[in-house]
Amino acid sequence: MEPSSTRVHVRKKQIRSVVARIREEHELSTAPIDVEELARKLAARVMKVETDDDELSGFLYRDPQSGEAVIGVNKSHSPTRQRFTLAHELGHLVLHSFDDLHYDRKGYGSGFGRVRMRDSESSKGENRDEVEANFFAAELLMPEDLLYKELKSREMHDFLESDFDAAVKLLAKQFKVSPQALTVRLVQIGILSPD
Numbered sequence: 521m522e523p524s525s526t527r528v529h530v531r532k533k534q535i536r537s538v539v540a541r542i543r544e545e546h547e548l549s550t551a552p553i554d555v556e557e558l559a560r561k562l563a564a565r566v567m568k569v570e571t572d573d574d575e576l577s578g579f580l581y582r583d584p585q586s587g588e589a590v591i592g593v594n595k596s597h598s599p600t601r602q603r604f605t606l607a608h609e610l611g612h613l614v615l616h617s618f619d620d621l622h623y624d625r626k627g628y629g630s631g632f633g634r635v636r637m638r639d640s641e642s643s644k645g646e647n648r649d650e651v652e653a654n655f656f657a658a659e660l661l662m663p664e665d666l667l668y669k670e671l672k673s674r675e676m677h678d679f680l681e682s683d684f685d686a687a688v689k690l691l692a693k694q695f696k697v698s699p700q701a702l703t704v705r706l707v708q709i710g711i712l713s714p715d
């Protein structure tokens with residue numbers, strides 16, 4: 521069957537192995553994942569940006585000559601959102617090639633989207649890049665093995681049964697992500713059903 525034209529192909533399998541390799545190489549084996557430290561190790565300079573533009577999540581600039589990368593993160597956003605933005609930009613850095621400045625502004629449902637809209641073909645490609653960067657961020661910040669480790673503990677298991685919302689909040693705190701991002705992730709890895 522032909523894939524639907526509105527669907528974009530996301531390289532989930534490849535992204536999973538890229539993230540697994542990065543985690544192994546940089547010994548990221550416990551939660552919360554130190555994403556700022558990882559950025560430094562990947563030679564990306566992180567700037568906390570003060571801006572009135574609340575819609576701006578972050579940006580990635582890669583110097584075509586030196587190859588040096590600069591990642592900007594909106595300073596006024598919550599710490600968990602800043603972490604997710606940083607992980608998202610690292611996803612672009614690792615997975616995608618850019619010859620210019622890449623901005624992420626709210627626009628697509630995911631909260632990420634580029635400023636410039638080109639023709640529909642390239643905007644489809646850009647949309648795929650955003651979905652991939654989000655998937656990279658989720659894999660990095662909420663690794664399946666670490667989530668399962670927590671979920672398998674008896675305390676968490678009982679807690680999830682008795683007070684689901686509070687358990688999700690606690691788990692989100694441990695991983696330094698928002699409860700919303702964690703809920704999406706739990707659906708993604710098949711722990712929660714999507715409804």
Ligand SMILES: [Zn+2]
Binds near residue numbers: 612632633653
């Ligand atoms: Zn993006």
